[in-house]
Amino acid sequence: MPDNPIYDIIIVGGGLVGASLAAALRATPLKIAIIEAAPWFTDKRPPSYDDRIIALNDASHKIFSGLGLWEKIAPEATPIKQIHISDQGHFGFTNLDSKDLGAPALGYVVSARHLGESLKEILANSSIDIIAPAKFLDINQSDNLLNIEITQNKQRQTLQTRLLVAADGGTSKVRQHLGIKNHSIDYGQTAIIRNVTLEYPHKNVAYERFTPSGPLALLPLQNNDCALVWTVASDKTDEVMALDDQTFLKSLQQQFGWRLGQFRQIGQRHSYPLQLSRIQEHTRPRVVIIGNAAHTLHPIAGQGFNLGLRDVASLSEVIIESLEAGEDVGSEITLQAYVARQEPDQQHITNITNMLVQVFSNSFPPLVVARNFGLLVTDAFPPLKKLLVRRMAGLSAYPSRLLCGLPTTNIKYGNITTLN
Numbered sequence: 001m002p003d004n005p006i007y008d009i010i011i012v013g014g015g016l017v018g019a020s021l022a023a024a025l026r027a028t029p030l031k032i033a034i035i036e037a038a039p040w041f042t043d044k045r046p047p048s049y050d051d052r053i054i055a056l057n058d059a060s061h062k063i064f065s066g067l068g069l070w071e072k073i074a075p076e077a078t079p080i081k082q083i084h085i086s087d088q089g090h091f092g093f094t095n096l097d098s099k100d101l102g103a104p105a106l107g108y109v110v111s112a113r114h115l116g117e118s119l120k121e122i123l124a125n126s127s128i129d130i131i132a133p134a135k136f137l138d139i140n141q142s143d144n145l146l147n148i149e150i151t152q153n154k155q156r157q158t159l160q161t162r163l164l165v166a167a168d169g170g171t172s173k174v175r176q177h178l179g180i181k182n183h184s185i186d187y188g189q190t191a192i193i194r195n196v197t198l199e200y201p202h203k204n205v206a207y208e209r210f211t212p213s214g215p216l217a218l219l220p221l222q223n224n225d226c227a228l229v230w231t232v233a234s235d236k237t238d239e240v241m242a243l244d245d246q247t248f249l250k251s252l253q254q255q256f257g258w259r260l261g262q263f264r265q266i267g268q269r270h271s272y273p274l275q276l277s278r279i280q281e282h283t284r285p286r287v288v289i290i291g292n293a294a295h296t297l298h299p300i301a302g303q304g305f306n307l308g309l310r311d312v313a314s315l316s317e318v319i320i321e322s323l324e325a326g327e328d329v330g331s332e333i334t335l336q337a338y339v340a341r342q343e344p345d346q347q348h349i350t351n352i353t354n355m356l357v358q359v360f361s362n363s364f365p366p367l368v369v370a371r372n373f374g375l376l377v378t379d380a381f382p383p384l385k386k387l388l389v390r391r392m393a394g395l396s397a398y399p400s401r402l403l404c405g406l407p408t409t410n411i412k413y414g415n416i417t418t419l420n
Contacts, residue, residue, distance in 0.1 A: 005129075007031045008329055009319070010148055010161040012136050013168035014040060016054075016112065017291035017308040019119040021165060023067050024316035024408050026126040028323060033129040033159065035150055037168075040120070040132035049195055050267040051111035053227035055080070055206075055219050055302040058103055059394025060309045062405040072118040078220050079105035081204040085375060087360070088211045088255065092372025094379040100389045106206075107302075107393070109219045109227060136173050139164065139287075144328070146286050163330035164287045165315070170277060172293035178284055184277040187357055189214045190237040191299055192230045194269045195221065196252070199261025202226055208301070210360040211255050214274075215300050218256070228266075229299050230255070237271055274298050276354050278346070282339050286330040290315060295346055298357050306394055307349050313402035314342040320408055345397040352391070 009025070011018045014036030022034055034040075056064070056077070064070045083096040083106060098106050123130070134152035141147070145160045166174035175182070202220040209216045214231025221227055230252065232240050243251065249263045256263075277296040282289055291308035318337040322329045359371055378384050390396055394403070401408055 005031075005033075005159055006145070007033050007129075007159060007161040009033075009163045009165060010035060010146075010159060011165045011167055012148075012174050013166065013172075013291075013293070014038070014130070014132060015167065015169065015291075016115055016119065016305065017312060018165070018167035019116070019123060020063075020067065020309060021167065021290070021312045021316060022126075022128050023069065023119055023122055024312055024402065025319065026123065026128060027408070028320060030319075030323070030329065031127075031129075033131055033161075034123075035134050035136055035148075036130065036132035037135055038133055040130045048113075049225070051113050051195075052193070053109055053195065053219060053221070054112050054115065054305055055107055055109050055227075057107045057302070057306045057393045058101060058105070059397065059403055060306045061105075061108055063309050063313050063402045065405045066313075066402040066407050067122075068407060069118050069122060072121070073108075073110055073115065076114045077108040077110040078222055079204055080107045080109065080206045080220060081105060083206045083208060085208045086210070087368075087372055087375065088209055090368060090372045092375030094375045094385070096385065096389055100382070100386050101393055103393075105204075106389065109206075109221055136168070136177075139174070139177060141285060144330075146330075161330075162286060162328060163319075163334075166287065166289040166293045167291045168293055170292045170296045172289065174287070175279065175289055175293055178287065180279055180281050180284070180289065182277045182279045184275050185354065187214075187274045187276070187298060187361070188234050189231045189274045189298075189357075189361070190234045190271050191274055192228075192232060192237070192240060192269055192271045194228050195267040196226055196228050196249075196263050197265035198224045198226060199264055200224070202260060207256070207259075209256060212361075212363060214357075214361055216252075216255055217299070217302070218260075219302075226260075228252070231274065231299075234273060241269060241271055276350060276357075278350050282343065283335040285332070286335075288315065288335055288338060295350055297350060297353050300353055300356050300360075301392055303349050303353055303392075307346065310345055310394060310397050310400075310403065311342055313400040314338055314345075314398055316402065316408055317341075317400045341398040341400070348391075348396075 008030040009032045011034045014034045086093040134150045138149040148159045207218040217229040219227040290311040297304045322334045
């Protein structure tokens with residue numbers, strides 16, 4: 001790498017969101033770098049029973065199609081044909097079907113590892129610089145550039161860029177350094193995640209079951225396996241995590257019931273506390289914050305990564321439009337165009353997930369009756385069901401090219417100025 005290189009865009013964070021943004025811009029003439037704290041390599045180990053699982057909605061399926069990645073992802077993706085929603089111990093339920101969306105599936109379940117491998121493989125054939133492992137240290141402005149200080153191999157370096165994208169997760173170092181506050185709500189709940197094996201076939205049905213302690217979700221995987229997200233009260237986390245496998249499965253069985261037969265096997269368990277976290281300032285001069293660095297959601301309805309991927313779709317489009325117009329990709333005009341397109345989607349999804357948590361974690365009798373009638377009305381009224389499905393599928397967001405399944409590279413560039 002040359003001394004003090006100058007970039008058009010530096011992405012801090014090479015996780016799924018940061019790597020997806022780089023993939024969306026890989027065919028442009030922009031000079032781009034990813035700064036990632038972890039070693040950068042393609043993990044060629046075979047799929048594991050304990051792999052972390054991500055549910056992609058239909059919008060994310062379209063975005064990965066537009067990125068030219070879906071053919072790589074599809075062989076290991078399990079389609080969700082239906083979603084069964086119920087309230088434990090009460091009469092309300094709703095069945096959502098892919099027919100309500102007019103698509104082959106409501107979504108797809110895939111391992112985070114496979115997504116990461118697919119993204120890294122496509123970036124390996126691009127001109128994007130991968131600076132890893134490296135740590136972000138400092139940022140300051142100089143004329144029309146940002147000076148980014150990092151450390152790599154125990155050596156301090158200064159890079160320059162027109163635009164810095166913070167995609168470095170919920171504990172974002174960039175966000176903290178800039179003093180951008182995140183507003184959070186602690187739900188007093190913890191998600192226990194792991195994969196389980198069922199007695200009966202899941203038939204590509206996902207389950208969202210609301211219990212007094214929080215939602216319990218099962219997402220279909222290959223064979224009779226499912227990905228489990230079990231929400232428990234935070235003060236019960238240590239107790240539940242300490243259970244041996246058989247006792248854990250019996251407790252899980254009591255919460256879910258016998259619809260899928262006996263729970264036969266459980267993988268290694270992991271837990272993480274749940275909160276809603278979101279920022280009010282999405283940009284600073286020549287800086288934009290996306291993904292979990294901007295918003296961290298409760299896993300109810302599985303919206304977190306899907307929303308971050310729509311951040312990528314909107315941001316990549318406004319950057320390419322700036323290129324087409326001969327504008328500075330880090331200008332205030334570019335950043336405000338992104339905020340105008342994506343902030344409504346962010347607000348809508350964070351509000352609706354927070355509302356669902358509040359409504360379905362409340363045992364106030366009139367509210368319990370009202371929400372169960374709401375489930376039944378949704379199930380019986382097709383227009384309402386179709387509206388719900390489209391919103392949860394991410395199709396009510398800004399209709400960027402990627403969200404429509406179209407490649408960003410179809411845009412023809414006009415008077416382009418880049419830093420070389």
